[in-house]
Amino acid sequence: MNKVWSVEDVRKLLHETGEKAGFPCTDVPVEISKRMEKTMGSFLFKSKDGKIIPHAFRFSHVLLSGYYDETVVRNVIIHEYAHYYVNVKDNRNHMHDDYFKKTCESLGIPSHTYFKELLPRMKRKGYILVCSKCGSQVAARRKIDAVKNIVEMKVSGCCHAKIRYRSSVF
Structure with missing residues (x-):
């Protein structure tokens, strides 16, 4: 550190x-x-x-x-x-x-104008979409609007069942 x-x-x-x-x-x-x-x-x-x-x-x-x-x-x-x-x-x-x-x-610093270091990966809140029949993960989204649209309009590719979602951090 x-x-x-x-x-x-x-x-x-x-x-x-x-x-x-x-x-x-x-x-x-x-x-x-x-x-x-x-x-x-x-x-x-x-x-x-x-x-x-x-x-x-x-x-x-x-x-x-x-x-x-x-x-x-x-x-x-x-x-x-x-x-x-x-x-x-x-x-x-x-x-x-x-x-x-x-x-x-x-002033004694490099003249490049962008940050060259690697940024730490920040975990953020999101939603995991899963098949309601078999429980396999279908997708992951950050925005609730996109999640609700998928849940209303689509079915899972594996079992052709309804899709459910849960909150997660990733």
Whole structure:
């Protein structure tokens, strides 16, 4: 298990990076989201009257949970700081353009713009569809609407009997 990061740890790294770059971000809130599963970090901002107004840094709970190596977490946090730096400094959204990539390199992180690490498999709620006669599994679905449609309209391929469903986690 790797280091588990707290909001204070993230703020400290953002503060150090801001001091190093000469563009502090101490007034920008840091949020941790349990809903972010594929996106590991984001810099949120509002654009008003041609100015970029920083809203928050948001990081995935999975990223900070100790699943990933410390260098991976540091790179993601500094990557989001780079978004803050280029967008707020120039008052325009640079996304992942050349200026952004050069800023990443000057901050000492790779300039690639996607998360290269393997994501942990997250188990989620779903439904197993089974034959009412023999009990064999017919299908698995995540959404209840799709399940109800199958139960109403279809029969099993094995026994041509009605299909039933049960909740499951997979």
